[in-house]
Amino acid sequence: MTASIPAKASAPHFQSFSEPSDPSQVAPRVAALRAALARQGLGGFVVPRADEHQGEYVPAHMARLAWLSGFTGSAGNVVVLADKAALIVDGRYTIQSAEQTDTAVITPVRMEETPLDKWVAANLPAGGRLGYDPWLHTVDGVAKLEKAVAAAGGELVAVTPNPIDALWSDRPAPPSAPVKAHPAAYAGESAASKLARIQEALGKDKVDALVLSDPHALAWTFNIRGGDVEHTPLPLGYAIVPREGRPTVFLSPEKITNEAGDAIGALGEIAPPQALEEQLKALGAGKAKVRLDAATAAAALATLIRKAGGTPEAGADPVALMKARKNEAELDGARAAHLRDGAAMARFLFWLAREAPKGGLTEIDAVAALEAERRGTGLLKDVSFTTIAGAGPNAALPHYRVTDSSNRAIEPGIFLVDSGGQYEDGTTDITRTMAVGEPSPEMRDRYTRVLKGHVAISRAVFVKGTSGAQLDALARLPLWQAGLDFDHGTGHGVGSYLSVHEGPQRLSKLGTTPLEPGMILSNEPGYYKEGAYGIRIENLIVVEERSIPGGDRTIYGFETITWCPYERALIEPALLDAGERAWIDAYHGEVWARIGPLVEGETKTWLEQACRPL
Numbered sequence: 001m002t003a004s005i006p007a008k009a010s011a012p013h014f015q016s017f018s019e020p021s022d023p024s025q026v027a028p029r030v031a032a033l034r035a036a037l038a039r040q041g042l043g044g045f046v047v048p049r050a051d052e053h054q055g056e057y058v059p060a061h062m063a064r065l066a067w068l069s070g071f072t073g074s075a076g077n078v079v080v081l082a083d084k085a086a087l088i089v090d091g092r093y094t095i096q097s098a099e100q101t102d103t104a105v106i107t108p109v110r111m112e113e114t115p116l117d118k119w120v121a122a123n124l125p126a127g128g129r130l131g132y133d134p135w136l137h138t139v140d141g142v143a144k145l146e147k148a149v150a151a152a153g154g155e156l157v158a159v160t161p162n163p164i165d166a167l168w169s170d171r172p173a174p175p176s177a178p179v180k181a182h183p184a185a186y187a188g189e190s191a192a193s194k195l196a197r198i199q200e201a202l203g204k205d206k207v208d209a210l211v212l213s214d215p216h217a218l219a220w221t222f223n224i225r226g227g228d229v230e231h232t233p234l235p236l237g238y239a240i241v242p243r244e245g246r247p248t249v250f251l252s253p254e255k256i257t258n259e260a261g262d263a264i265g266a267l268g269e270i271a272p273p274q275a276l277e278e279q280l281k282a283l284g285a286g287k288a289k290v291r292l293d294a295a296t297a298a299a300a301l302a303t304l305i306r307k308a309g310g311t312p313e314a315g316a317d318p319v320a321l322m323k324a325r326k327n328e329a330e331l332d333g334a335r336a337a338h339l340r341d342g343a344a345m346a347r348f349l350f351w352l353a354r355e356a357p358k359g360g361l362t363e364i365d366a367v368a369a370l371e372a373e374r375r376g377t378g379l380l381k382d383v384s385f386t387t388i389a390g391a392g393p394n395a396a397l398p399h400y401r402v403t404d405s406s407n408r409a410i411e412p413g414i415f416l417v418d419s420g421g422q423y424e425d426g427t428t429d430i431t432r433t434m435a436v437g438e439p440s441p442e443m444r445d446r447y448t449r450v451l452k453g454h455v456a457i458s459r460a461v462f463v464k465g466t467s468g469a470q471l472d473a474l475a476r477l478p479l480w481q482a483g484l485d486f487d488h489g490t491g492h493g494v495g496s497y498l499s500v501h502e503g504p505q506r507l508s509k510l511g512t513t514p515l516e517p518g519m520i521l522s523n524e525p526g527y528y529k530e531g532a533y534g535i536r537i538e539n540l541i542v543v544e545e546r547s548i549p550g551g552d553r554t555i556y557g558f559e560t561i562t563w564c565p566y567e568r569a570l571i572e573p574a575l576l577d578a579g580e581r582a583w584i585d586a587y588h589g590e591v592w593a594r595i596g597p598l599v600e601g602e603t604k605t606w607l608e609q610a611c612r613p614l
Contacts, residue, residue: 012371014231014383017364019403021070026102029068029167033080036163043128043154044081045163046116046145049074050136053215053236054296056501057229060172064164067171070100074399077116078106079130081123088116091487092399117148126153134158134300139292139314142299158303177227179235179251181260186425186497187223188329191267194221194322195247201318202243208288210318211280212239214296216498217319222249222267224260225497231385232499233422238276239268240283250276277304284308293317295503316504323495324505325518330426330496331542334520335561337426338540342563342591343598344373344421345430349564350606352415356436361410363389363402366417374421384420384427384500391415395433395534398488398526412437414533414570418524420500429500429522430562431538435569445482446527447535447570452478453525454537455580457490457507457558458587461546464554468511468521475507475525484527491522494540515556519543523558537566563591565610573614585613 037045047069051062056074066072068080069087073096076089085106089097097108109119124130130149137145142156149156165171184190198221202210212218215234219225226235237251247268253261256270264270271279283290284305292301294314302312326334348370355361367387374380390400391408395416400406415436420429433447453475460471468491475490489508492501504513507521515521524538539562546557565588573581592611599607 010368010372012368013375014371015367015386017367017402017404017407019072019405021066021072021100023070023100023102026068026070027105030080030085030105032167033068033163034082036167037080037131038082040131040159040163041129042131042157042159044079044124045131045159046120046137047078047080047164048136049076051236052135052298053213054138054298055215055229055234056499057232059175059229059236061174064162064168067168068164069106070102071097072100073097079116079120079123081125081128084123086119086123088114088119092397095397117144120145121148121151124149124152124154128152128154129157130154131157131159131163133160133162134303135160135298136162137299138294138297139299139302139312140294158300160300175228175236176252176255177235179224179226179256179260181257181263182219182223182225182497183424184223186329186333188327191221191223191263194223195241195267197322198241198318199243202241202291205291205315205318206289207291207313208243208286209283210241210291211293211297211301212241212317212319213293213298213301214317214319216495216502217293217317217323218249219498220323221319222264224264226255231382231422233381233497234499237273240276240279248279280304281308284310286310289313291315291317293320295320320504321513321516323498324493324502325516326496326520326542327518331518331520333425334427334496334540334542337421337423337428338561338563339594339598340377340379340423341374341421341428341430342595344370344377345432345564346595346599346607347376347603348373349432349434349610350603352434353606354602356410356415356434359409359411362407363391363394363410364404364407366410366415367402370417370419377423379423380421381424381497382422384422384429388416388418388431390534392533393531396528396530396532397534398486398528398536410436414439414443414535416534416536418536418538422497424497427495427497427500428562429494429538429540430564431524431536432564432567433535433537433570434567439570441572443533443535444570444572445575446484446529447537447567448572448575449478449482449484450525450527450535450537451566451571451584452576452580453490454523454539455583457523457525458539458541458560459557459579459583461548461555461557462515464556465514466556467514468505468507469509471515472507472509472511475523479525479527486526486528488526490525491541494520494522496520515543517543517545517556520561521558523560535570538562539564560587563594565591565607568610568614571614576614581614588613
């Protein structure tokens with residue numbers, strides 16, 4: 001309904017603003033770990049931010065890195081040696097890592113300058129025995145560590161159980177969310193059909209079995225969803241898919257609903273997680289060649305197969321590409337979710353335009369208000385990630401997360417909101433940058449250059465076989481022409497009621513996978529002026545085939561599925577060429593045509609004005 005959000009919305013259901021780290025606990029915990037390592041004859045231990053599945057979100061009982069170091073970012077490693085310790089993080093977390101840990105005990109290190117293996121090679125004493133948990137590192141990751149340890153003249157030692165677990169007295173229980181069936185109307189393909197395709201791929205690759213170690217692959221293959229991690233409907237578990245015959249799914253039976261159990265049971269066996277090791281050993285004993293996902297499979301899986309006499313083969317999980325190419329039901333669901341989400345965004349942006357100039361709003365107020373609008377659809381299952389809501393200099397932090405301590409007032413300048421929703425029919429992700437008050441000429445210039453890059457991707461046409469790396473420069477060129485750039489990829493893949501970050505497709509300098517019809521990606525160039533403001537504009541787009549008269553090659557382009565106006569107050573029309581202006585006007589016309597009927601009253605009036613031609 002119109003102006004449905006009050007000036008201050010109630011606390012959100014799916015997000016919190018607490019800061020769980022406590023630097024005062026770092027020294028005693030590191031000391032306790034060192035004592036435990038010494039008892040085992042180890043000179044050091046590596047603690048990654050990881051669980052057994054190498055997922056983006058780590059369940060609370062696997063957050064060993066945060067427990068030990070206080071650091072709560074989404075990527076990092078701690079190496080604890082007898083006389084020193086390092087927290088190795090990428091450039092996103094330079095400031096956060098120094099604030100959250102005790103720097104007198106653990107030294108933050110920038111990964112771009114000194115990656116984990118290089119730090120180990122330079123700091124492990126000769127003869128030092130470095131421990132690692134083989135369930136928390138991939139085969140490739142262990143190979144890098146082995147090389148680094150050898151360069152230092154040391155020894156790499158697999159350690160189980162993880163020594164931190166005995167020290168973590170108040171460790172949370174493992175998640176126990178129910179595993180549910182994902183409706184066929186949204187999945188668009190039966191699990192039986194998916195398994196047949198996977199087994200055909202295994203036959204072509206001449207491997208005897210595939211271990212599904214990525215819970216996204218497990219969920220997609222068997223048309224199930226769960227709730228074991230934040231913001232992504234994943235059941236944490238494994239499956240073994242043989243080249244012929246029935247697969248086995250490894251999930252705690254008490255978590256599986258009757259409907260999901262019946263669906264899985266019609267296709268394969270269900271076994272408890274602890275049965276995985278015995279089945280891997282059985283495959284090894286049968287001299288099987290077993291495909292492991294190089295991106296997510298723990299080194300421990302390869303060791304179990306190899307020691308039993310089999311051949312583990314780390315390579316591409318065939319499910320990843322199958323899952324990336326959405327079918328028509330999944331695409332229809334994504335389009336419907338984006339219409340619903342677009343109406344929620346329109347109501348939120350009208351509220352922001354009305355309330356922000358009055359003063360008194362904070363970043364947390366905005367997060368709460370936007371989540372309230374999405375919940376008001378009646379169909380929101382969760383947010384698709386923690387909302388990034390940055391005012392002023394906080395907008396210059398691409399992965400900023402507002403907390404009670406960092407919460408800023410929304411004052412004249414720029415306010416950036418990057419957010420999304422998890423709906424059963426689709427996953428959304430959208431960023432809009434808004435002006436509060438009168439923006440500066442520089443802000444208008446930078447915003448318009450970012451918009452030009454965003455439009456360039458939206459309008460791109462490209463030959464079959466083109467990768468995201470080949471398109472990435474289109475988004476950057478308007479910034480490059482002014483001596484500017486941004487330090488993240490232009491876009492990531494997006495799942496279908498799964499992870500908001502999905503591979504292997506991406507628009508990035510590192511995006512080598514050819515783009516194919518049905519793939520959903522984000523289109524989100526940006527610009528960040530440290531300590532001042534940040535700009536990002538994001539829509540989701542779908543790769544589709546195009547027909548070009550007279551052409552003799554297969555040509556692809558992008559269908560935009562996000563519908564929300566850009567910030568007119570930040571657009572400098574003089575920087576746009578005729579084609580860009582026409583595209584923006586046409587896009588705004590579509591926003592009005594699609595979202596206008598879904599909103600009412602003052603929101604509708606605001607939207608009509610926001611969508612008028614430039």
